[in-house]
Amino acid sequence: MRIAVRAAGVHLIETAMRAGLPIGPPLPELPAVFGGEVAGTVESVGPDVDPAWIGADVVTPASTSGGYAELAVAELPALHRIPVGLDYPAAAAMIVTxxxxxxxxxxxxxxxxxxxxxxxxxxxxxxxxxxxxxxxxxxxxxxxxxxxxxxxxxxxxxxxxxxxxxxxxxxxxxxxxxxxxxxxxxxxxxxxxxxxxxxxxxxxxxxxxxxxxxxxxxxxxxxxxxxxxxxxxxxxxxxxxGSRAVRDEESRALAAAAEGRMVPTVHTFPLSAAADAHAALENRATTGKVVLVP
The missing domain is CATH 3.40.50.720 (NAD(P)-binding Rossmann-like Domain)
Incomplete structure (x- = not known):
């Protein structure tokens, strides 16, 4: 499914990966698009997916094409519909963080x-x-x-x-x-x-x-x-x-935010300023979750 990205999460670990630091996870091959979690609107679907998904507001922790982009691709099993009352940046903040x-x-x-x-x-x-x-x-x-x-x-x-x-x-x-x-x-x-x-x-x-x-x-x-x-x-x-019920935990996180029990604070940067977002994270100059907005 192709998603028109409205918000994409940024992580401190991505700044270390960008810098080529030996942090544990394998470093990506270059050129690379960083980011995994995105929130946005389904723009198009594959041949075996119900077209009723088109236009749906969704969030995923695992865009397969990278989240620092205007468009991203994700598999249907990785998608959640964004709960009522939750905007795109908050959904992107909650789905992984x-x-x-x-x-x-x-x-x-x-x-x-x-x-x-x-x-x-x-x-x-x-x-x-x-x-x-x-x-x-x-x-x-x-x-x-x-x-x-x-x-x-x-x-x-x-x-x-x-x-x-x-x-x-x-x-x-x-x-x-x-x-x-x-x-x-x-x-x-x-x-x-x-x-x-x-x-x-x-x-x-x-x-x-x-x-x-x-x-x-x-x-x-x-x-x-x-x-x-x-x-x-x-x-x-x-x-x-361990054995993790990740999808259930993702649903719990989104519900907690939608119900006001755990409300994320979001520090947004334009997608074009992704470098500034990384610098702010590295300098510990942000409060809350950093999110890119195309």
Whole structure:
């Protein structure tokens, strides 16, 4: 099916692939069109597809031709109709980033009794995690970089929003929460910020990683983990290795956004400014999910 693209998602990992960094996934052969998730309108269909799909508003995580384009091609089984009330950029934001968030949250198994610290809380996944944690009644600390991002996290309803670029940010957390220590860290940054977050964990806490935006190596001290009974959970490895009901999780993510339970913040760039979008991501100058709009 051919889709007239109205919004296409951008990921930090694509900036690393563009730069040729050895990040795990095989690098594409050049020339290449980056991007997978697109939202738009079905323009035409193949010979074995019901023509009633033409004109439908759809979103897919897996355009086979690349998403940074005005037109994209996807197989019918990979399509979802966009729920009523969800626009194209929000649908593009949720179909992969939202689905990943759903999977991370399933793995983290947060409860109302948790005190949750979210690193990179102003990012695409972080903002959704903050909303979910608030919805279930957990106490939430959102850590982000810079005044504007901290204000954005505070506006989401976090119990405490802190600037993790400040040298004393962990002291701020300890002072604010007193004897209610952090029980769960959800970390998409790792590096030194991850190390600082682990130091805030209570005995028996959980350190759940879902990315390494810092591109800094970090392994928690095994002795500290043993002494405090802290569990380290690599959510991405679990997702890649396990049996996943991906289509169901995609539907859950789209429904959560359409119903207002997890609302993505979208930072849009024109398709012609894809290079600017990559630069902004690399410089950590974006808030929420980055989306290209043709």
């Amino acid at each position: 939202g689905t990943t968030t759903i999977e991370v949250l399933d793995i983290a198994a947060l409860t109302a009794d948790d005190v949750v610290l979210v690193n990179s809380a102003a990012g695409g996944i972080g903002r959704l995690i903050v909303q979910h944690a608030r919805n279930i009644g957990a106490r939430v600390i959102g850590a982000a970089g810079g005044r504007a991002k901290v204000a954005a996290v505070d506006a989401l309803g976090a119990d405490l929003a802190v600037d993790y670029n400040a040298p004393d940010w962990t002291d701020t957390v300890r002072q604010a929460f007193g004897d209610r220590a952090v029980t769960v860290v959800l970390d998409g940054v790792m590096g030194e910020k991850g190390r600082a977050a682990v130091d805030l964990l209570a005995n028996g806490g959980r350190y759940v990683t879902y990315g390494n935006a810092s591109r800094e190596a970090f392994e928690p001290d095994p002795e500290k983990l043993r002494e405090q009974g802290i569990t380290v959970i690599d959510a991405l490895s679990i997702m890649l290795a």
